[in-house]
Amino acid sequence: MPAIDPVELTARLVRCASVTPANEGALEIVEEVLSQAGFNCVRVDRGGICNLFARWGARGNGKAFGFNGHTDVVPVGNPDDWSMPPFGAEIKDGVMYGRGTTDMKSGVAAFVAAAVDFVRDTPPDGSVVLTITGDEEGDGVDGTAALLDYMAENGERMDACLVGEPTCPEKMGDMIKIGRRGSMSAWFKVIGTQGHSAYPHRANNPLPAMVRLMDRLASHELDRGTDHFDPSTLAVVTVDTGNPASNVIPRSCSAAVNIRFNDTHSGASLTAWLEQEVAQIRDAFGVEVEMKIKISGESFITPPGALSALVATAVAAETGVTPELSTTGGTSDARFVKAHCPVVEFGLVGQSMHQVDEHVVVEQIHQLKAIYGRILRDYFA
Template identity: 50%
Template sequence: MEHSPLSLAQSLLRCPSVTPEEGGALAFIEGVLKQAGFEVHRPVFSEPGTPDVENLYARYGTAEPYLLFAGHTDVVPPGDAARWTYDPFGGEIHGGELYGRGAVDMKGGIACMMAAALEFIGANPDFEGSIGFLITGDEEGPAVNGTVKLLEWAKGRGERFDHCILGEPTNPNQLGDMIKIGRRGSLTGRILVEGKQGHVAYPHLADNPIPGLMRLLEGLLKEPLDRGTDHFDASNLEVTTIDVGNPAANVIPAEAKATFNIRFNDLWTPHSLEAEIERRLREAAGNTVRYALTMEPTNAVAFLTPPNEFVGFIANAIKAETGSQPKLSTTGGTSDARFIVKDCPVVEFGLVGQTMHQIDERVAVADLDRLATIYRKVLDAYFAG
């Protein structure tokens, strides 16, 4: 049976798989891949306080090398469906574009991966190597019962991957703009400065914590964390909230709080960055500011897949199809690539992300065909021997 990227994408978009609901998306993928000869598993993972999540792992072949396609079928809620021009779960085509929640993030990408893999296997059923799919239903949510546990489950079965392509929407403007070869880490901290509440007319009887908090924040921000690296921008600290919880203009507050987030490059680890934050705060506080620092646990660590032959396969396929030389980037937020990189080199390349998470999320039908062709060219080069 022929499976075009468009028909696969439409079938996936018609599955209402809002996190953590499976919505029929993984069942559809299972049916298609099994028909093509893949061995398919559907593990369900649990964690106290979080909903159970269905996942999918499939493999064709037993030999090496092993190229893994990764992604997620869960999507964010569509919001008010009445504000959509077309049904967010209708998979409708208008003006050469396919509309639906997940069209670019990232059911469209999964459809292109599937189409490319099925076409390649149809032409090369006895190729030397393996192709796999690692698909979670828990990427847009807490990401607890998804890729992390699915990787652990696969390794427990003895699975070992050589390389991975993650199909997140990486292109800012047009297909071929950008490959993600790494991601920055993310670290969040909270500062509490203690004072003493009192009347503003009697400041000697109180202790205003706000000036102390301002001193601490100035100490954090006055010097750059670094100047960046060959593949990463400079690490960036942003203060995201300052709160005193004080509705009265004539009351000095008892405490002041601030929250900050750092997107950091591969010059830092969470541990070394926390040590630097503590050093800056101690220096700014001196002996006068009483404060407490809380750093939140993080699983978002900076990583890099250095430009190599595998990255070259993808870049060459993109240029051959689009005529564009893609930029090798580490920008943007976090993705499940941060988990996969612990097991094998991972590169992200997918559709244009301009409408992801928006009302009327959509993808050009032509881009689906072109992305599937790019993935197919990568498969041809990867397994060429």
């Protein structure tokens, strides 16, 4: 079996218009490649989401290294804004264009190609496990979480895992993610009494209450950062009354905030703080306040150690760059994997992800495969 070309495999995946939660044949392509190489492949579809579990090696035999990634992508927006077909995987001047080229079909192609070549050339005394979902860009409820549930129910395991998300901000090799901030959103509705703006004493205007609440939340210092995390942030993302009239005091007003938090906090502790702030506004202004919370993920950290050193050594060897260990950025499926085993993230330069004309330098796909292959060789050495 010839070596797997990660660029060709990336192109095949990009041509699948797998806008989350659609699959459009992407996982079938990966399953075919892995099955031909002797991987035991199981579809772990749940809730209408397509997922793939693949393992080379006997279950429970020796140590197990895992890769995690996703084949779903975000919408393309207006296709007319693209200079290249969004699902064409066309290459121009050494650059491949298309939705998912960076986030993260190249990453999946690179670790699939590296894993296949590795088990064929130097069969390890252990297992190589790949978990690939079609629901990272969506709600995440039935994606990697479903794969980990399947593993727990069937005695499957990873002793360490690398998530292949784009992690490098400027150049190939400059950053490894060893943790992520938590993320939560809160929606508020303040309800007062509607009235004529000329007679404000006959109404109970919800707007001053909402403005005070948003100001208190936005001006509050959550923390000053920790050893591995920047300070937590709270952003007011919308305030809306839906009121077109200038002579009417509205009955209600809505707003929302998003919080990215470090290991000083938990979703529960921040929820308790928000409840206290809401109670103060409710009492001070005599209004009703409704609040809805969604916690997308808790903060986590894989302390610098054997796994981060393994990855950093491979990155430096293949790129000549010493990577920074970071916890910056948004959420990823590492937030689920961290409950199963130590996890870090390393992948491509992510500057064009989710943008019009998303693209990847072709040579970097080959480089990424080489890094992943070296990680496997060093791990099982």
